[in-house]
Amino acid sequence: MMETELINKDKLVLRGLQFHGFHGVKQEEKTLGQKFVVDVDAWMDLSTAGETDSISDTVSYTDIYRIAKDVVEGPSRNLLEAVAHQIASATLLKFPQISAIRVEVRKPHVAVQGIVDYLGVEILRHRKDIGGNHQDSGSSLS
Numbered sequence: 001m002m003e004t005e006l007i008n009k010d011k012l013v014l015r016g017l018q019f020h021g022f023h024g025v026k027q028e029e030k031t032l033g034q035k036f037v038v039d040v041d042a043w044m045d046l047s048t049a050g051e052t053d054s055i056s057d058t059v060s061y062t063d064i065y066r067i068a069k070d071v072v073e074g075p076s077r078n079l080l081e082a083v084a085h086q087i088a089s090a091t092l093l094k095f096p097q098i099s100a101i102r103v104e105v106r107k108p109h110v111a112v113q114g115i116v117d118y119l120g121v122e123i124l125r126h127r128k129d130i131g132g133n134h135q136d137s138g139s140s141l142s
Contacts, residue, residue, distance in 0.1 A: 010046035019072035030076050038068045041102040059095050080105045080121045088125040100126045
């Protein structure tokens with residue numbers, strides 16, 4: 001599935017999740033920690049949930065929030081790439097109905113010689129990217 005194929009498809013949207021974590025290459029980042037901000041888009045078919053109005057036909061935002069919280073507040077990693085990858089992988093593994101996920105992880109407070117709002121990474125992962133021979137290639141099974 002190409003990124004362009006995801007445009008105009010249903011998705012869950014989580015924005016501006018803030019956590020204190022200890023990720024980074026520098027020692028002070030690992031000891032003092034800092035604020036991290038996470039955005040998540042999780043693509044899945046929401047039409048059944050729209051008709052039934054039942055939480056059992058969708059994925060709860062709070063479950064995705066909890067995964068992001070557990071990863072960012074969890075063991076220290078050197079790279080934001082690893083933090084984002086862990087959030088994406090854990091979400092796809094836990095929720096087979098999610099076909100693709102975008103995770104952005106930002107560091108608002110970085111030691112650079114200049115003015116920045118934040119630095120960070122954004123990754124896009126599809127179900128087929130995680131773990132071998134899945135029958136589901138990311139297409140919706142409705």
